[in-house]
Amino acid sequence: xxLLGIGESSEDREESLGVIRDLHxxxxxxxxxxxxxxxxxxxxxxxxxxxxxxxEMCGVIRMARDIxxxxxxxxxxxxxxxxxxxxxxxxDDLGGISPLTIDYVNxxxxxxxxxxxxxxxxxxxxxxxxxxYPQFIAKGWYHxxxxxxxxxxxxxxxxxxxxx
Numbered sequence: 001x002x003l004l005g006i007g008e009s010s011e012d013r014e015e016s017l018g019v020i021r022d023l024h025x026x027x028x029x030x031x032x033x034x035x036x037x038x039x040x041x042x043x044x045x046x047x048x049x050x051x052x053x054x055x056e057m058c059g060v061i062r063m064a065r066d067i068x069x070x071x072x073x074x075x076x077x078x079x080x081x082x083x084x085x086x087x088x089x090x091x092d093d094l095g096g097i098s099p100l101t102i103d104y105v106n107x108x109x110x111x112x113x114x115x116x117x118x119x120x121x122x123x124x125x126x127x128x129x130x131x132x133y134p135q136f137i138a139k140g141w142y143h144x145x146x147x148x149x150x151x152x153x154x155x156x157x158x159x160x161x162x163x164x
Contacts (some may be wrong), residue, residue: 001034032073065090
């Protein structure tokens with residue numbers, strides 16, 4: 001993924017996305033690319049850094065959608081970005097959140113409550129998923145010892161979808 005707003009140029013972003021695209025074309029192994037806006041934290045050397053605004057973030061998302069293959073999801077963190085406004089720019093994944101833990105990287109930005117996520121997503125459906133995408137499960141791209149756990153979790157998720 002890309003951490004945005006740390007001094008990189010538009011050309012840097014385009015080059016990075018192109019490298020990710022090329023790697024995926026070669027190996028077919030990229031599930032998603034997270035586009036994470038930098039959030040300054042007090043007590044760090046970049047505490048006063050402004051980060052990037054909505055228009056710039058939306059532009060990077062659109063650039064990523066143009067450069068990356070359609071089977072690579074574009075992810076943003078719903079606790080750092082204006083996700084409800086950025087989804088129409090080309091976002092198709094809000095990433096992983098946890099009702100049990102804080103965001104250890106950005107502790108000043110709590111995860112949204114699960115019921116708040118649907119408000120953020122708007123008309124886009126929310127779906128629970130594993131950290132490994134279904135197409136990679138189908139290919140068996142995981143350690144064999146994980147097979148029973150993956151199958152149990154898949155069944156749990158499928159059952160949860162059927163429950164009103």
